[in-house]
Amino acid sequence: MRKTIGFGLATLLTTASIAALAAGDEKLASPPAASVVEAAPQADAAPKPASKPLWSWQPVQEQFLPVVAKKEWVRKPLDAFVLSKIETKGLAPSPEADRATFIRRATLDVWGVIPSPEEVSAFVADASPDAYEKLVDRLLASSRYGERQARLWLDLARYADSSGFQNDSTRPNLFRYRDYVINAFNEDKPYSRFIQEQIAGDEIAPNDQKVLVATGFLAGYPDNSNSRDLVQRKYQITTDMVDTVGQAVLGTTVGCARCHNHKTDKFSQKDYYSLQAFFANTAFDEKAPAVKGEQEEQYLKAQAIYDEATKDIRDKQKAIIDSVRDAALKYHKERYLTDSRDSIFKPKDQWSALDRWVNHRLEVVTDDVSLSAFLRYAAEDKEAPEHRDEIVKKWEEYQKLTQELKKFTNKKPARGSDTFTTATELGHSDSPRTFVFFGGNHERPLDEVQPAFPEAITSEKPDIKPLEGSSGRRTALANWLVSPSNPLTARVFANRIWNQYFGKGIVATVSDFGKAGDKPTNQELLDYLAYDFVKSGWDVKGLHRQILLSSTYRQSSNFREEVAKADPDNKLLAVFPRKRLEAEEIRDSILVASGKLNEQVGGPSVFPPIPANLTGGGNFNADPSWTTSKDPKDYTRRSLYIFTRRSLPYPLLETFDMANAQQIHSKRDVTTTPLQALTLVNSDIVFGWSQALAGRIINEVGWNEDAQLERLYQILFARQPKEEEKEALKIFLSQHQKTLVEKADDGKLALAVPVGVKVKPDDPLKASAFVDLVHTVLNSNEFVYRF
Numbered sequence: 001m002r003k004t005i006g007f008g009l010a011t012l013l014t015t016a017s018i019a020a021l022a023a024g025d026e027k028l029a030s031p032p033a034a035s036v037v038e039a040a041p042q043a044d045a046a047p048k049p050a051s052k053p054l055w056s057w058q059p060v061q062e063q064f065l066p067v068v069a070k071k072e073w074v075r076k077p078l079d080a081f082v083l084s085k086i087e088t089k090g091l092a093p094s095p096e097a098d099r100a101t102f103i104r105r106a107t108l109d110v111w112g113v114i115p116s117p118e119e120v121s122a123f124v125a126d127a128s129p130d131a132y133e134k135l136v137d138r139l140l141a142s143s144r145y146g147e148r149q150a151r152l153w154l155d156l157a158r159y160a161d162s163s164g165f166q167n168d169s170t171r172p173n174l175f176r177y178r179d180y181v182i183n184a185f186n187e188d189k190p191y192s193r194f195i196q197e198q199i200a201g202d203e204i205a206p207n208d209q210k211v212l213v214a215t216g217f218l219a220g221y222p223d224n225s226n227s228r229d230l231v232q233r234k235y236q237i238t239t240d241m242v243d244t245v246g247q248a249v250l251g252t253t254v255g256c257a258r259c260h261n262h263k264t265d266k267f268s269q270k271d272y273y274s275l276q277a278f279f280a281n282t283a284f285d286e287k288a289p290a291v292k293g294e295q296e297e298q299y300l301k302a303q304a305i306y307d308e309a310t311k312d313i314r315d316k317q318k319a320i321i322d323s324v325r326d327a328a329l330k331y332h333k334e335r336y337l338t339d340s341r342d343s344i345f346k347p348k349d350q351w352s353a354l355d356r357w358v359n360h361r362l363e364v365v366t367d368d369v370s371l372s373a374f375l376r377y378a379a380e381d382k383e384a385p386e387h388r389d390e391i392v393k394k395w396e397e398y399q400k401l402t403q404e405l406k407k408f409t410n411k412k413p414a415r416g417s418d419t420f421t422t423a424t425e426l427g428h429s430d431s432p433r434t435f436v437f438f439g440g441n442h443e444r445p446l447d448e449v450q451p452a453f454p455e456a457i458t459s460e461k462p463d464i465k466p467l468e469g470s471s472g473r474r475t476a477l478a479n480w481l482v483s484p485s486n487p488l489t490a491r492v493f494a495n496r497i498w499n500q501y502f503g504k505g506i507v508a509t510v511s512d513f514g515k516a517g518d519k520p521t522n523q524e525l526l527d528y529l530a531y532d533f534v535k536s537g538w539d540v541k542g543l544h545r546q547i548l549l550s551s552t553y554r555q556s557s558n559f560r561e562e563v564a565k566a567d568p569d570n571k572l573l574a575v576f577p578r579k580r581l582e583a584e585e586i587r588d589s590i591l592v593a594s595g596k597l598n599e600q601v602g603g604p605s606v607f608p609p610i611p612a613n614l615t616g617g618g619n620f621n622a623d624p625s626w627t628t629s630k631d632p633k634d635y636t637r638r639s640l641y642i643f644t645r646r647s648l649p650y651p652l653l654e655t656f657d658m659a660n661a662q663q664i665h666s667k668r669d670v671t672t673t674p675l676q677a678l679t680l681v682n683s684d685i686v687f688g689w690s691q692a693l694a695g696r697i698i699n700e701v702g703w704n705e706d707a708q709l710e711r712l713y714q715i716l717f718a719r720q721p722k723e724e725e726k727e728a729l730k731i732f733l734s735q736h737q738k739t740l741v742e743k744a745d746d747g748k749l750a751l752a753v754p755v756g757v758k759v760k761p762d763d764p765l766k767a768s769a770f771v772d773l774v775h776t777v778l779n780s781n782e783f784v785y786r787f
Contacts, residue, residue, distance in 0.1 A: 054265070055523060056251075056513035057457050057487050063528040076550040077532075081525035083551075086574045089566050094555040094575050099124045101556075101787055103135060104718040106548055108581065108786045109501055110139040112148035112638075113597070114589045117714040136548045140541050143601050146186030149540075151584055151640050152500060153181050155668070156248040156511075157217050160661035161605045164222030164646040168625070172604070173290070173417035177216025178640070179602040184214075191493055191538040192482035195249060199481065200474035202423045203467060209291055215423035217244075219284050222646065222662060225365045230340040230358045234432075235442040238279045242272070247664045249481055251492035251513040254454070259440035265514040266456035273436045274452035278462075278477040281353060281431035281470070283360050287419040295416055295603060302413035310408050317401050320375070320394050321368045327386065328374035332366060335373075339443075354432035372398055414627050415604035415643075423474075429466040431473065453480055460485065482538070488513060490530035494543065498529070499667065501547050503579040511666035521571045552576075557787045580670050581784050583656035584639035590778065593715050594692035595756075596636045605643040606634035609685070610651055652686075655679045680779045688755070690775035694767075695756035697774070703761070705730065712774060716783050729773060736769040 052058075065077055066084035073093060074080050086093055097105065103123045107115040123135050139145060159178060162168045184194050196204060198217035205211035221240035227233040239258060246254035256262045257272035290296055307314075321328065333344045343351070343358035351359065378386040379395035425431075435445035451462050451473050460483075462476040481489050492513060499505035506526045509517035520526050529543065536542050547553055555576040563574045570577055581589065591597035607629045614626070625648050629635065642650050646661050655676055659665035680686050693715070701707040709729050713721040721729070740749060751768035754761075761767035777783070 053456065054513075054515060055520070056491060056507075059485065059487050060490060060527050060530045060534070062531050063524050066524075073551050075554075076546050076552075077528065078525060078546060079551045081522055081528060082573055085522055086572050089572060089574075091563060091566055091572065091574050093551065094558065094560065094563075096551075096554045097556045097576065097787075100718045102132075102554060105576075105786050106135065106139060106553075108585060108589070110136075110148060110544070110548070111142065111144035112151065112582075112585045112588055113144065113592045114716070115718060116592075117711070117718070120714070120718045132549060132554075136545055139548075140544060143182075143186055146182040146184075147601065147638055147640050149185040150178065150181040152496070153185075154178060154640075155659040155665040156244075157181075158220050158222075158244065158661055158664050160220065160222075160644040160646045162643075162645045162647070163225065164662060165224040165226075167225060168645060168647040169225065170645075171286075171421070172415070173286070173420050174216055174220070175417075175602075175604050176213040176290070176420045177220070178605075180210070180213045180216065182602060182640075185540065188539065188541045191533075191540050193538075194540075195482050195489070196475075196478040199245065199478035200423075202425070203470045203472060203475045204478075206469075209288075209420060212288070212422040213420050215284075216421055218279075218282065218423055219286075219421050220244075228335055228340070229337045230343070230361050231337075231354070232442055233361065234354075234357055235437075238276050238282070241279050241282070242275050244664055245477075245481075246275070247511040247666065249492065250488045251495070251507075251511050252488065253512050253514055253516070258437075262514075264516045267454055269436050270447070270449055271452075271454040271456070273434055274449045275454070275477075277431070277434035277449055277451040278473045280434050280451075280473070281357070281425045281428070282474065283357055283424050283426050284364075284421060285424045286364065286421045288422050290418055290420045292418070296418045299413050299416035299418050302416075303418075306408060306411045306413065309411050310405055313401050313405050313408075317398060317405075318368060320398050320401075321371055323394065324374060324378075324391075325371065328371040329366075331374040331377065332371055333362070336362075352432070353428065353430045356426050356428065357432060360426055414629065415606065417604070425470040427469040429469065429471050431471045451476065457487065458485065484534055490534050490538075491526055494529040494533050495526060497540075497543055497547065498526075501553060502573060503577045511664070576787075578785055578787050581656075581786060582668050583653040583658040586656055586784055587639050587652055589783075590686065590689050590693075591636050591638075593696075593778070594689040595696045596689060596692055597638070598633050598636045600633075600637060600641075603641070606637050606641050607643050608635040608637075608650070610648075614648065614651065652679065652683065677779065681775075686778070687752070687775055690778055691752060691755040691771050693778065694771045694774040695754035698754055698757050698759075698761075698767075698770075702759075705733070708770065712777060716777060716780075729777075732773055732776070733766070733769050736772055737765050740765060740768060 063081075065080040068074065068080055068083045069087055070083060070092065073083055083093060096102075100120050100123075103115050103120050107113065107119070123131065126134070128134070157177075159174070160171070161174055162170050184197075197211050197214035199215075201208075201211040201214040218241050221237055221244075223237070224233070239255070243255035243258075246252045252265070252267070253262070254267050254272060254275065256265075257267040257269055259269075261268045292300075333341065336344060340358055340362075343355040344362060346355055348359075374386075375391065375395040375398055378384050378388075378391045381387060434449050436447050436449060438444035438446055451464060453460060453462065458480075460480065462473070462480065464476040465472045480486060492510075495505040495507050496510055499510050506520045506522055507513060507518055508521075512518075529546075532546075533539070533543050552573055553576070555573075557576040557578045560575055563570070563572075566572075567574060588597065607627055609628050610626055625645060626643075639650075639653060642653070644650075644661050649658060649661075655673075656679075657669040657671055659668065693712075697708050697711045697715070701711045706726065709721055709726050713719055713725075740751065743750070749765070749768075751764055752771045753764065754767055754771055757767075
């Protein structure tokens with residue numbers, strides 16, 4: 001039987017009746033007689049368990065709308081679910097936020113940046129009945145929408161432009177996966193297809209680069225190329241993929257079952273390794289040739305310059321390695337552990353599926369630089385059988401050449417690539433065997449398992465169709481993940497979108513829908529959203545649009561004492577929750593305010609300047625940690641495009657709790673530290689943007705003091721300053737000019753001037769004070785919050 005929703009009210013409404021309900025049509029107050037919604041059918045239904053399954057593992061059912069007293073407040077079906085809870089507590093929802101507040105809120109939430117004063121004015125003045133609809137459609141149609149949504153997804157995908165570990169080597173082509181995500185959201189790719197392509201793009205569309213790059217989702221794992229146990233490395237990579245899919249897509253802590261049966265949820269070790277079996281044959285081609293476009297041509301041109309300049313050096317190095325290649329390769333292979341060597345030294349015609357994976361990995365991590373380790377060993381170890389004067393001379397020469405090569409580092413392409421990374425199954429459909437490992441130890445295999453879905457969630461069996469060059473396993477997994485019978489995928493994603501707009505998910509633990517996670521504050525609302533999401537064809541923009549146009553989202557965030565007493569955690573959403581901006585929103589909004597934002601979408605990651613004392617590097621073979629971009633236009637790209645090096649987070653973003661790329665990042669932390677205020681106040685970069693903002697204001701409104709203050713508030717806060725605020729700022733300007741004079745050194749004033757001013761100021765002292773005023777207001781609490 002379906003649940004009765006309404007908190008004591010037996011009368012239910014279908015979602016189709018909502019318009020009539022809002023209009024006051026009482027004839028539709030009761031549902032049709034035959035309105036029981038059955039659970040979605042599942043293949044090979046298992047016997048009912050003794051205990052009722054966890055709520056999140058039960059099928060998503062269609063929900064009927066609860067009857068509410070304040071019918072006119074219900075704009076979208078979701079409003080009825082929210083309002084019912086509010087009214088049950090004897091409360092009322094908050095009044096609407098004013099239009100200027102709403103557009104600032106919505107623009108920050110959808111685009112991740114503040115709106116322009118012109119956009120605010122146009123919306124405030126729009127008297128048409130569909131003004132809100134036009135605004136939301138415009139926001140969702142912009143490429144900025146895809147950039148904002150991509151940032152949130154990339155947190156889950158543990159996206160980075162480097163591999164991590166001690167070398168933290170650059171992954172020069174993984175930006176293509178980031179761009180895939182941006183484009184997927186902008187194109188409104190159905191979420192079901194979005195998931196399928198990221199899990200099994202190489203099986204779904206083996207000849208389509210646009211789909212192949214989607215498997216960068218799987219390839220984003222931190223990687224230690226120096227690992228000497230390739231079998232263990234395979235297990236670690238597969239573990240990372242399973243854990244990422246579990247948390248990001250299913251919202252489960254399935255990874256807890258790797259070492260033992262899950263302590264709270266009914267995930268067994270067998271379930272865990274059965275999921276790993278879907279990825280058993282998965283490897284990665286990190287140098288697949290990319291379709292040549294403008295970016296690729298620029299990269300090849302830059303690479304050709306470097307190749308020509310270093311040809312003689314590299315040829316000499318290669319000749320040295322060639323002279324010992326066989327011995328060096330044997331030495332290199334012998335450095336691996338026993339189980340890896342079993343595969344490495346096996347004749348190719350005897351390779352199993354595991355042997356293929358190990359040898360593919362060996363090929364990927366082996367180059368002439370790694371082979372040079374033999375020269376060092378043979379030259380420096382006088383007890384080595386290979387030690388002789390000739391080897392010593394070769395090693396000395398090789399070292400000299402390496403130092404010479406470093407002199408040309410600045411000629412290397414600083415960014416970009418002519419390749420892309422994609423998952424592959426190495427042209428074979430048979431997979432390495434998968435075992436349950438005792439305590440998660442890959443050296444202690446127990447029972448062999450086959451690909452299977454978690455038994456507690458479904459009795460459905462994988463429909464695996466092997467392909468000519470692939471196992472077909474990941475396609476079967478991807479299809480189940482987005483099957484209407486899967487109870488988790490739609491719930492988890494709908495909850496993530498809710499969390500984005502309201503600062504807290506209906507399930508607060510957004511990546512843990514298990515018993516140890518928080519219970520939903522409004523399960524009927526979540527199931528309504530999930531059911532409607534699937535019914536709509538997994539329409540992501542449609543889900544955003546419904547929330548943005550709801551009365552729930554329109555509410556004011558002004559404090560209400562009666563609500564705070566009745567609902568101190570604001571679980572009912574009778575007041576719209578205020579939220580501190582995320583790191584990228586703060587930086588990007590400053591750029592928008594200053595008029596400096598570079599609007600270019602996509603492309604290789606960029607390196608804006610960072611403090612010199614932070615730069616460094618790994619070993620002598622590693623890429624430099626941070627090579628500041630030569631083009632100043634790169635300095636003002638959106639934060640999404642800043643190079644994400646796992647060992648060196650961009651300082652300005654890290655201070656404001658950017659995602660940790662070392663792991664799946666489900667929800668941004670919100671800390672409040674003195675360093676945050678000090679960063680905005682003392683950062684030369686932020687101060688430079690404040691100078692640009694001051695210059696912009698002067699160019700737009702001239703030197704009139706009142707007009708300047710009003711324009712500053714319009715840009716930063718989407719409102720006019722209050723009279724008391726204007727008075728305080730004028731006092732600041734007056735007093736600060738005196739302070740600047742008092743701080744003169746030998747009669748010389750150190751003045752910060754507005755940048756880009758078209759008309760030279762009559763009073764440089766006043767202009768400098770205005771820069772400091774702008775910088776001060778930019779550092780205010782109101783700027784870094786959305787209301």
